[in-house]
Amino acid sequence: MSCGSVMTRVVPVNKVEPKESAIKISNLRKVFERKGEEIEAIKGIDLDIKEGEFVSVVGPSGCGKSTFLHIVGGFIERTSGVVSVQGEEVGKPAPDRGMMFQESTLFPWRKVYDNVAWGLEAQKFPKADIKERVEYFLKLVGLWEFKDNLPSELSGGMKQRVSLARVLAFDPKVLLMDEPFGALDSQTRETMQVELQRIWSESKKSVIFVTHDIEEAVYLSDYVVVLTKRPSVVKEILKIELPRPREVSIRKSYDFIDYRNHIWDLLHEEENVKSIGGQSNAE
């Protein structure tokens, strides 16, 4: 991945280069059509994400972050450009790209256990394997004792943890996460971030993580991609050279704060840019 960081400090990173490309995106463009009117959501995004990298995407709201993930996931079509995962061009949605949506998509008619088992059943995992995996991942997110509850009986944070277990259970090569912790209180959110970092470092999956929380992006990521407002292009890509594993207290370090402030500046620059032709950035 190319790096546009303005950081000059050299911090050792425990990573071996070069690596294989996990996700490659070039000249991605997306134009929505609504009532004969064209809305250009994404103007041009280029990214090259290597195996095992954790990449966050931040940008003003309505700039096309969800749209971007939906395209990588194969849920909506791109207008032009190329998206490939491990060398293969992306088509329909498939379990190799596990998606966590911005809102809970747990099935309300299935208990927590059966929700996590759903993807495994659909993919015809062996019965014993399903049992083992569901138990393992529900314990991992700390919700094994809620296995017989319905999603409607869980809090927002617990639902997101079940969603995480559900997507991890079928072992996708790539994780796509759309503001997964957006609705959580700061305490739960921090716990989830620590958990996610641990899970990710053990599984070494490639992750694209969309968030509007700058600190979350810096804390979790190898790279932070900052998008401009709609129609979005990549404004800057920062390499986050903080040592891993990262303690929660790393947020207090000067390096961390430098990164955070820099991204904050970039985003505020965007917000102050006058929209051309009086277009609003409705979400």
Add this chain to the structure above:
Amino acid sequence: MLSSFKKSRFIVISLVELLLFLSLWQLLSMTDWFPTYVSSPAVVLGIISEFFMTGEVFPHIGISLYRSIVGFLLVVLFGTGLGILAGFFQPIGRFFDPVVSFFNPIPKIALLPVFLVWFGVTDMTRILIIFTSAFFPCFIATLDGVRGINKLYLWSAENMGASKFKMLYRVVLPAALPKIFDGWRVALALTFVMMFSSEMIGSSTGKGLGFMILNADAYGRTDIVLAAVIVIAALGFLFDRLLIGLRGRVLWWQNR
């Protein structure tokens, strides 16, 4: 599941309403506001108990239920099945949209002469009338239910590697079931309405509750007509409650 409190509350309310209804009726029958006399509930209830004591009503109930239930099951099968397909596969839905707008407003009883020419005075004709009447409410409710499913459920299912078939019966069906049950309930009521109407056309076997009413009416016996109407109403009530019970069981996750 209904709590036992809700269940017993329902029974108490039903009984109170029934009593109120019977007393009003009794009062009405004691006035002479109507040109011909209104049979008192006591008389009508007497006739109903006679129906059952002599057993003469059972063949009528049997044949009427047979027609209704076959009609209803066909509606459930085709109305729900086609509704799901039309809601899920857009081209099928686009094909059905004008068909529904065209056929739905037609009073299906208007087709009776046509069916009579094709199939004569048979159960086939009656079941067809029941089916064509009750099909659309079921089909439309299912279609709306499927079209209203949060697309993120479908996207998640696709993401988890589900085949189209698995999505149909593991996501689309359960997600649309609440709406589908609404459609079934309307269809069930229509089934009973049309069973009665279709039996008014004379009867090859001379059996059926509608036939009983028709026959009694010919002799001016309003008491027998009312008795038969009440039997139909009681059957309708029974099946409506059965359907609601089934709904509570199937949609257990909604009211836990």
